[in-house]
Amino acid sequence: MKIKLLPVMLLGLFHFVNAQVGIGVNTANPLGAFHIDGAKDNAVPPTVAQQANDVVVTSAGDVGIGTTTVDSSAKLQINTTNKGLLIPRVMITSPNDGTTIPSPAKGLIVYNMNATTSMVEGFYTNIGTPAAPLWVTYQQYDKTIWKFENFYDSVASAPVDQAVTSGTTINNINLGLSITVTVPAFTQAKLVTTYSVPMGTTSSNNNLSGYYGIRFLKNGTELPIGSRKSTLFASSSAASPSSRMFSISATVGDTVVNNTSTPVSVTYALNGYVEPTVGSDTIRFNMWSTTDPNFNWGKGYMSVQVFTKTTL
Known part of the structure; x- marks a missing residue:
């Protein structure tokens, strides 16, 4: 049964x-x-x-x-309010260690307990491959500290000539030097621009005098703190002509706050400026020649360093 x-x-x-x-x-x-x-x-x-x-x-x-x-x-x-996640703790010997963990998967995360001359203790991820690992650690995050975000630069590609006549001011000479910077979402950015542009007359004419220099533009509008001008003096004799070349340099700080959920772009550009008061001639910007050597002229150059911190 x-x-x-x-x-x-x-x-x-x-x-x-x-x-x-x-x-x-x-x-x-x-x-x-x-x-x-x-x-x-x-x-x-x-x-x-x-x-x-x-x-x-x-x-x-x-x-x-x-x-x-x-x-x-x-x-x-x-879900917990008083405990954490304890991941494996290992002793990685170098950024390319493929022995401690044989053939580590790309994206593998561990806590490295081994502080060496090339590595610190902390969380590491393999961004290489199982056959060729590359262990990188996470950057310490502090929302109050400025963090280097990016670097941009631009080099002049050719001379720019501008004929000038006394009494006529020209302030929008396109030098071909501009940089567009991207500011991430919900970010305050410190943008540090450095530039140096050589300029001078192209002939031995010694009676030209007035002003020449650089207008610094942000999104097409002059940012006066970045503009620089110099006085061009006439010479009393042909034996001692006026200055043939002069380099104008500046370092400019700017702050951009992006409180939106999308990145924003900011464009900085350099425009040549000429304001002759006596005489006429041709002013050359950027470099003497496209073919080196340019001797003491060098070449026009600008760069932008971007430092950020969150606005959240």
Whole structure:
């Protein structure tokens, strides 16, 4: 009689298990394909506090620890207010160490306990390949400290000549020197521009006098703190002509605050400026010749360094 009842009992148990949401440990009401109620304290439904000792595996294979509801965007979700995640601690010997962890996967994260001349203790990620690892550490984040973000530069490609006549001011000579900077979203940026532009007359005419220099533009509008001009003096004799070449240099600081959710662009440009008061001639900017050597002229150059910190 007992032998005849065993198949019936097993069949009933099979139907019982398949009727559940999942397999439960310490709970008669599993909330996933596999559910452990560590303290066996769940109500129906369990409170947030009761879920703190639970582990759930959903039908999609997602895992929740400290919660029975896994966010749809997470493969693993851990809920806790007084504990952390302890990842493996290893002793990496160098940035290219492929022995301590054989063939480490790209994107593998570890905590390195080994401080060497080339590495510090901290979290490291392999951004190389399993065959050629490259371990890099995370930069310390402090929202109050300026962080170097990027560097831009531009070199003049050709001389720019401008004929001038006394009484006529020209302030928009395009020197071909401009830089567009991208300021990330929700960022305050310090933008430091440095430039140096040689300029001078192209002939031995010694009666030209007046002013020449550089107008510094931000998004097409002059930013006066960055503009520089010099006086061009006439000479009393042909034996001692007026200055043939002069370099104008400047370092300019600017602040841009981007409180939007999208990056913004800022363009800085240099325009030549001439204001002759006596005589006429041709003023040359950027370089004497496209072919080196340019002797004492050099070439026009500008650069922008970008430092940022968050506005959030």
